[in-house]
Amino acid sequence: MPMKQFLLRLLRRMGIYHPLQSFYRSCIFYTQRFYLRLQFKSFAGSGYTCNVCGHSYLKFKEDEPAHENAHAIRKWNVIAGYGKNIICPYCMSHARERLVLQVLKEKMDITDWHVLHLSPEKNLYTFLAQRSRVTAADIQPGFYHHITKGVEKQDATQLTYPDNTFDLMIANHVLEHIPEDEQAMREFFRVLKPGARAILQVPYSNELEDIQEQKEINDPEMQSRLFGQKDHVRVYSCNGYMKRLTNAGFEVRFVPYEHLSQWYVYAIQAQEGFFEIQKPVI
Numbered sequence: 536m537p538m539k540q541f542l543l544r545l546l547r548r549m550g551i552y553h554p555l556q557s558f559y560r561s562c563i564f565y566t567q568r569f570y571l572r573l574q575f576k577s578f579a580g581s582g583y584t585c586n587v588c589g590h591s592y593l594k595f596k597e598d599e600p601a602h603e604n605a606h607a608i609r610k611w612n613v614i615a616g617y618g619k620n621i622i623c624p625y626c627m628s629h630a631r632e633r634l635v636l637q638v639l640k641e642k643m644d645i646t647d648w649h650v651l652h653l654s655p656e657k658n659l660y661t662f663l664a665q666r667s668r669v670t671a672a673d674i675q676p677g678f679y680h681h682i683t684k685g686v687e688k689q690d691a692t693q694l695t696y697p698d699n700t701f702d703l704m705i706a707n708h709v710l711e712h713i714p715e716d717e718q719a720m721r722e723f724f725r726v727l728k729p730g731a732r733a734i735l736q737v738p739y740s741n742e743l744e745d746i747q748e749q750k751e752i753n754d755p756e757m758q759s760r761l762f763g764q765k766d767h768v769r770v771y772s773c774n775g776y777m778k779r780l781t782n783a784g785f786e787v788r789f790v791p792y793e794h795l796s797q798w799y800v801y802a803i804q805a806q807e808g809f810f811e812i813q814k815p816v817i
Contacts, residue, residue: 557681568627571596575624583802586633586640587658588626595620595802600763603756607763611747611770615738615763616708620802630804632658635707635734637798638809639663643732648702651726653691654709657682663705670701691719696726703727705734711767714750720783730816733785736809738763743772746779777810786813 575592582593598621600608608615621630636659639645648667652660655671660682663669673679676686689695691706692715704723710716723733748769752758755765762770773789780787788811795803 571624585623586801587628590625596622603759604763611740612742613738613740614807618805628658633801634803651701651704653706655682694722694726698725699728700726703732707736711737714768724784727814731814733812737771739771739773741773746771746775
């Protein structure tokens, strides 16, 4: 057994793998945030406004894919969270969070809703928890204990919740990781109440006619080259993604980026549209 795998197993058995990971990530986060604030100080005061922290800058930090991921992203022109004005220099919120946050603020009254938040993102979870009853869950909950200690262990393809439980569920950039994504969609549909909403943004391409995927792949290097990240198993086409959601029972409407112009000031991802997803009212 390679030394790296041996150490990982040992740390997991000792129960300190996830705490060490969280500590490491926190150190990286706060160090990067400190230097970003210094670097962008001269750009403060105008232009884009972060809807998480409220700070404004002439520009936000750009983010480009790592070398090993760039081939797939550029080949299919995948809208995957890369480009200009992605990261807020003050709080380091991401464009994909800011889009979802603005939807929650302007398009939904989530007061007292019961929300299922898979793979919870800190800024979104904080907003939700102040207004709703939130159930946070992930297949590896230890990675999210820095957000909330109450993260439950759940497999998205075999959720343990009763039918018709939640008013809203959020799984932001999750489905591209799950080999059996259609089974996960059916589970999402099952646990939502009639008329409930789902926010299920994914990386997608407008240039692909069909979804590119290999469900059985287990080769991080190849996954980076084919799908743009070492733990992705597909790149969705926009139409293919909507078809799968519809097959699971959802009503789906795509709102293109050009129709979100009132939110450009929040530095949402360029060219990213929003998938409006709802379980039909019976």
